[in-house]
Amino acid sequence: MSDSQSPTATSDLDWFKSSYSGSGGGECVEGAAADSSVYVRDSKPGQGLALRVGAGEWTEFVSFATRG
Numbered sequence: 001m002s003d004s005q006s007p008t009a010t011s012d013l014d015w016f017k018s019s020y021s022g023s024g025g026g027e028c029v030e031g032a033a034a035d036s037s038v039y040v041r042d043s044k045p046g047q048g049l050a051l052r053v054g055a056g057e058w059t060e061f062v063s064f065a066t067r068g
Contacts, residue, residue, distance in 0.1 A: 010039060010050045017043060 013032035028043035032050075038058040041050040053061070 010041070013039060015041075015043075 010032070013034055015030045015032045018029040018031060030041050030043040032039045033055075036055045037052050038055055039050040039052050041048055
């Protein structure tokens with residue numbers, strides 16, 4: 001798995017809030033896609049650090065997480 005924390009260039013990404021995040025401001029997760037990576041961050045700090053995951057690894061994670 002290739003992941004890292006990336007403090008730079010994430011301000012240029014088109015971030016979206018997860019539909020699973022609560023509306024009360026508690027557990028808020030944002031995501032953004034770029035080239036061959038997916039970025040995930042906590043939305044509360046705003047421009048904070050983001051976790052970068054390869055697109056293939058993200059697809060595998062989502063497939064595993066959504067199994068019923």
